[in-house]
Amino acid sequence: MSTSSRIFVALDYADAKQALALVDQLNPQLCGLKVGKELFTAAGPEFVKELVARDFDVFLDLKFHDIPNTVAKAVKAAAELGVWMVNVHAVGGRRMLEAAKAALADYPKPPLLIAVTVLTSMTDDDLHETGIEVNAAEQVLRLADLAKQAGLDGVVCSAQEANMLQQACGQDFVLVTPGIRPQGSDQGDQRRVMTPEQAAQQGIQVLVIGRPITQAEQPAAALKAIHVSLTA
Numbered sequence: 001m002s003t004s005s006r007i008f009v010a011l012d013y014a015d016a017k018q019a020l021a022l023v024d025q026l027n028p029q030l031c032g033l034k035v036g037k038e039l040f041t042a043a044g045p046e047f048v049k050e051l052v053a054r055d056f057d058v059f060l061d062l063k064f065h066d067i068p069n070t071v072a073k074a075v076k077a078a079a080e081l082g083v084w085m086v087n088v089h090a091v092g093g094r095r096m097l098e099a100a101k102a103a104l105a106d107y108p109k110p111p112l113l114i115a116v117t118v119l120t121s122m123t124d125d126d127l128h129e130t131g132i133e134v135n136a137a138e139q140v141l142r143l144a145d146l147a148k149q150a151g152l153d154g155v156v157c158s159a160q161e162a163n164m165l166q167q168a169c170g171q172d173f174v175l176v177t178p179g180i181r182p183q184g185s186d187q188g189d190q191r192r193v194m195t196p197e198q199a200a201q202q203g204i205q206v207l208v209i210g211r212p213i214t215q216a217e218q219p220a221a222a223l224k225a226i227h228v229s230l231t232a
């Protein structure tokens with residue numbers, strides 16, 4: 001399979017030392033890195049800068065969701081770190097999304113700005129309990145449409161919704177899909193999942209993969225095996 005999907009490794013570690021033990025074995029030409037809430041809270045912006053300095057494309061996954069002014073400033077702070085991509089929650093609404101987009105207007109090479117739709121850990125029933133009456137796919141479509149109208153570059157969704165969004169939002173709209181699980185690996189808290197091979201076959205631009213790599217006995221080897229499965 002020849003694929004244009006890029007793997008971003010979710011560095012969900014408790015501290016910089018543990019994260020660097022894996023990063024030291026990775027090639028920035030072959031994968032990007034995602035820094036999320038756990039590692040960012042522990043290791044902070046200096047750690048993000050360190051990864052950028054090592055030439056990795058960094059996805060800063062802090063899922064900003066707040067009033068428009070606050071989110072706009074947070075997104076700007078992310079751009080200052082030199083990250084490649086940053087995300088916000090689409091449910092923050094149109095004005096929040098537009099403010100985030102406007103905050104990046106003056107950067108010659110701004111990070112990609114993407115919106116989280118429905119978390120890949122959520123089922124239709126989970127959504128209904130929060131007062132959302134439609135199913136996950138419909139809600140993903142609605143939020144992706146809103147994000148596109150607000151001028152964002154793409155969305156985070158499950159690979160199960162990729163085909164629907166490619167048709168609705170076009171091939172240039174960036175799809176970022178966590179909830180990727182190689183055949184036979186533990187699903188954990190994820191619910192709307194797909195294998196890396198199936199996801200790559202759909203032409204999804206960014207596959208986010210965490211525990212199947214980071215919890216493996218040999219994480220670098222686990223990543224390599226996934227790469228091989230995508231290019232075989």
Ligand SMILES: O=C(O)c1cc(=O)[nH]c(=O)n1[C@@H]1O[C@H](COP(=O)(O)O)[C@@H](O)[C@H]1O
Binds near residue numbers: 010012063116208
């Ligand atoms: O925005 C994200 O990255 C994200 C959105 C989403 O809907 N689901 C989701 O799992 N993520 C993140 O993607 C990573 C998935 O990790 P694993 O489930 O360990 O592969 C985690 O760091 C999550 O925080």
